[in-house]
Amino acid sequence: xxNVTVNGKKLELEKTLTIKDYLESACVDPKIVVVEHNxxxxxxxxxxxxxxxxxxxxxxVKFIGGG
Amino acid sequence: MMNKANTNSENAKSEYANSENINSENINSExxxxxxxxxxxxxxxxxxxxEGQAMLKKAKILVAGSGGLGSPALxxxxxxGVGNIGLVDFDTVTSSNLNRQILHFTSDLGRRKxxxxxxxxxxxxxxxxxxKHNARIDIDNVEDIISGYDVVIDATDNFTARYLISDCCYFxxxxxxxxxxxxxxxxxxxxxxxxxPCYRCLYPYPPEDGVLPTxxxxxxxxxxxxxxxxxxxxEAIKLxxxxxxxxxxxxxxxxxxASSFREVKWSKRESCPLCGKEPKITELVQYxxxxxxxxxx
Numbered sequence: 196x197x198n199v200t201v202n203g204k205k206l207e208l209e210k211t212l213t214i215k216d217y218l219e220s221a222c223v224d225p226k227i228v229v230v231e232h233n234x235x236x237x238x239x240x241x242x243x244x245x246x247x248x249x250x251x252x253x254x255x256v257k258f259i260g261g262g
Numbered sequence: 263m264m265n266k267a268n269t270n271s272e273n274a275k276s277e278y279a280n281s282e283n284i285n286s287e288n289i290n291s292e293x294x295x296x297x298x299x300x301x302x303x304x305x306x307x308x309x310x311x312x313e314g315q316a317m318l319k320k321a322k323i324l325v326a327g328s329g330g331l332g333s334p335a336l337x338x339x340x341x342x343g344v345g346n347i348g349l350v351d352f353d354t355v356t357s358s359n360l361n362r363q364i365l366h367f368t369s370d371l372g373r374r375k376x377x378x379x380x381x382x383x384x385x386x387x388x389x390x391x392x393x394k395h396n397a398r399i400d401i402d403n404v405e406d407i408i409s410g411y412d413v414v415i416d417a418t419d420n421f422t423a424r425y426l427i428s429d430c431c432y433f434x435x436x437x438x439x440x441x442x443x444x445x446x447x448x449x450x451x452x453x454x455x456x457x458x459p460c461y462r463c464l465y466p467y468p469p470e471d472g473v474l475p476t477x478x479x480x481x482x483x484x485x486x487x488x489x490x491x492x493x494x495x496x497e498a499i500k501l502x503x504x505x506x507x508x509x510x511x512x513x514x515x516x517x518x519x520a521s522s523f524r525e526v527k528w529s530k531r532e533s534c535p536l537c538g539k540e541p542k543i544t545e546l547v548q549y550x551x552x553x554x555x556x557x558x559x
Contacts, residue, residue: 226473229465236463236531244466254526256515258469261444261482262331262419 208247215243217253221250227258300387302341314503315343321502324348324411326399326427330487331417331441331494333365338495339390340383344502347383348392348411349373352398362484399423401548404430408505411502415439415494421468421551428453428461430538430545437501441494445480448490448516451509451528453496455537458510459528462536468549486518 197205212256218225301315321344325332328351339347355366370378376394383392386520395407404426416427431438438453500506515524533543
C-alpha cells in the first residue's frame with residue numbers, strides 16, 4: 196500500500212501503477228488531459244514508464260477550450 | 263465629426279440634463295460629476311483611486327469572443343469604465359446561445375453578435391468606446407487585430423483560435439487572460455509573456471482531432487461561464503490598474519458542482535515549444551481541430 200496525492204486529495208493505492216495506468220483506472224481519457232507529476236510535466240510519451248511511488252503528487256488538468 | 267462613442271455620450275448627457283432639469287451651460291461639469299458617481303464605488307477601493315480609474319479609461323482591452331465567457335467579461339469591462347473595448351466575433355445569435363450569452367437577447371436572434379454586444383455595452387456605459395471586429399480569428403488577421411490593444415482576453419470556444427491568440431500574444435508580448443469552460447468545469451490563467459508560463463507550457467500542442475467534447479456535447483450552464491468570464495474581466499482590470507495578484511504561474515480550475523476552485527501551481531517548461539529553451543513554434547500556426555460531435559453550435 197502506498198499514498199499518492201491526486202488533485203489535492205490523498206489516495207491509498209495497492210498495485211504499482213504508472214501514470215497511464217492510474218488515468219485508466221480513474222476512467223480519465225489520457226487524450227484530454229495534461230499531467231503534472233511531482234511538480235514536473237513529463238512528456239505524454241513517458242506516462243506509461245513513470246511508476247507512481249509513495250508520497251508522489253499528481254495534478255491532472257483537463258483540456259478545456261469551450262467558451 | 264463625432265464618432266459613435268461621442269454621439270452616445272452626447273445623447274446620454276442630454277437625457278441626463280432633461281431628467282435632472284440641469285441648465286445646459288452646466289452640463290459638462292454636471293456630467294463629469296455624474297461620471298464620477300458612476301465609478302464612485304470602485305474609486306474608493308484601497309489601491310484603486312482616481313488614478314486607477316484614469317488608467318482604465320486609457321486602457322485598450324480586446325475580448326476575443328462575445329459568447330458565454332465574452333458576455334460577462336465585456337459587461338464588466340464596460341461597467342468599470344475601460345475606455346476602449348475591442349470585441350471580435352463572426353457569429354450570429356442563435357437560440358441555444360441564450361442560456362449563457364447574456365449580452366444577447368431573444369430579440370437579437372439572427373443578429374450579428376458584434377452588433378448586439380455593441381448596442382448593450384453602449385447602453386450600459388456610453389462613455390466607453392466599443393470597437394467591433396466582425397471576423398473569425400485566423401492566421402491572416404490575428405496580428406492586425408491584437409496589435410491595437412494592451413491586454414487580450416481569450417473568450418473563444420475553439421482551440422484553433424486559442425493557439426493563434428496565445429502564440430500571437432506571446433510574439434507581440436501582450437498580456438493574455440485565458441479562460442475556458444465546458445460542462446461544469448472552468449479554467450483560468452493569466453499569461454505575461456516571458457515572465458510567466460505561457461499557454462503552451464500547459465497545453466504544448468492541441469488535442470487530437472475529434473476527441474474533445476464541446477458545449478453542445480456535454481452542455482454548459484450560464485452561471486459557469488459567468489464565473490470564468492467575470493474573473494477574466496477582473497484579471498484584466500487588475501493588470502491595467504496594477505493591483506492585487508494575477509493568476510500567473512498557476513491555474514485556477516473551477517468545479518461548478520462543488521463550487522470550489524483548485525489552484526494548481528504551474529511553472530514555465532524548459533521544453534515548452536513556444537517559450538522554452540529551444541522553441542519549435544517560431545511563427546503562427548493555424549491548427550484545424552475538429553470536435554467530437556458537431557452539435558447545434
